[in-house]
Amino acid sequence: MAASQLTASSISVSARNLVSFEGLKPSAVKFASFGTLKSGGLSQRSFRGLVVQAATVVAPKYTSIKPLGDRVLVKIKTVEEKTGGGILLPSSAQSKPQGGEVVAVGEGKSIGSKTLDISVKTGAKVVYSKYAGTEVEFDGESHLILKEDDIVGILETEDIKDLKPLNDRVFIKVAVAEEKTAGGLLLTEASKEKPSIGSVIAVGPGPLDEEGNTKPLSISPGNTVLYSKYAGNDFKGTDGSNYIALRASDVMAVLS
Numbered sequence: 001m002a003a004s005q006l007t008a009s010s011i012s013v014s015a016r017n018l019v020s021f022e023g024l025k026p027s028a029v030k031f032a033s034f035g036t037l038k039s040g041g042l043s044q045r046s047f048r049g050l051v052v053q054a055a056t057v058v059a060p061k062y063t064s065i066k067p068l069g070d071r072v073l074v075k076i077k078t079v080e081e082k083t084g085g086g087i088l089l090p091s092s093a094q095s096k097p098q099g100g101e102v103v104a105v106g107e108g109k110s111i112g113s114k115t116l117d118i119s120v121k122t123g124a125k126v127v128y129s130k131y132a133g134t135e136v137e138f139d140g141e142s143h144l145i146l147k148e149d150d151i152v153g154i155l156e157t158e159d160i161k162d163l164k165p166l167n168d169r170v171f172i173k174v175a176v177a178e179e180k181t182a183g184g185l186l187l188t189e190a191s192k193e194k195p196s197i198g199s200v201i202a203v204g205p206g207p208l209d210e211e212g213n214t215k216p217l218s219i220s221p222g223n224t225v226l227y228s229k230y231a232g233n234d235f236k237g238t239d240g241s242n243y244i245a246l247r248a249s250d251v252m253a254v255l256s
Contacts, residue, residue: 055135055142065138067145070109072118074100074126076135076142098233099127099155100144109148111212118148119166125155127163127245130233152233152245153204160235160243165204170219170251172198172227174234174242196229197255198244207248217248224255 058065067073077100102125105118120126133146153165165171175197200223206216219225232246 055137058136058138062138065104065136065143065145067104067106069106070118070148071106071145072102072120072126072148072151073104074128074133074144074146075103076100076144098130098152098235099125101125103143105148111208112210114212116208116212120148120151120154127152127155127160127233127235153202159238161201161237161239161241163202163235163243163245165202165245167204168207168217168248169204169245170200170217170225170248171202171245172225172243173201174198174244197224197226199224201243203248219248219251219254225251226253226255227251 065073102120102122105120105122108115108117110116128144128146129150129152132150133144136143136145149167151166152169153163153171156162156164161173163171200219200221202221203217203219206214209215227244227246228250231250232244235243235245237243
């Protein structure tokens with residue numbers, strides 16, 4: 001894997017801006033030992049052999065990547081560099097992409113004597129779990145190799161509300177957070193409790209049993225459900241509504 005060498009002159013540290021890097025490339029970065037750093041209450045330290053891992057870079061001599069088993073190769077959607085109002089975003093404020101296009105799939109998942117085909121096809125637009133897979137730089141673009149089970153759903157339009165969940169995933173429109181306390185006090189955005197109730201928009205076909213047969217979920221579109229507060233992946237719709245995709249096992253109850 002490629003490596004870049006940085007010296008103390010490449011790095012500046014202040015009380016408000018911890019570290020700034022110049023010329024950092026998406027590959028492994030190795031820092032040489034550098035001098036004493038001072039920042040407010042920081043004590044004098046010297047760092048040696050610090051390694052930062054980033055995307056694996058595939059050399060140009062390789063012209064294709066073939067995923068194995070139940071793995072899928074996804075070309076990552078480009079990060080938005082501007083807000084809707086045209087304001088340029090710094091890299092720290094750009095949200096990490098959670099979607100892309102399937103460019104290659106493995107031969108399938110083996111269950112017993114069966115081999116089941118991958119449920120997504122080449123060309124499909126998909127949404128995946130935020131921290132899933134291994135990122136690779138291939139042919140000058142960012143890709144992700146991940147397991148089929150890490151794919152949350154297929155996106156058939158540009159709006160997340162039209163997500164088609166896969167496997168045991170449930171797609172929920174989150175209930176609006178309470179604007180006031182029981183005593184009538186207006187809540188600020190920071191003090192609003194994250195809702196864990198919502199309306200089911202769509203459900204996946206269900207998980208596979210030991211024989212490779214699909215087990216339908218007991219949750220249906222239209223159900224109002226209570227789910228684990230810190231489960232799943234959050235999304236924002238074009239209409240400003242909040243959505244969450246999570247596993248059926250994270251749904252604790254159906255409300256009526």
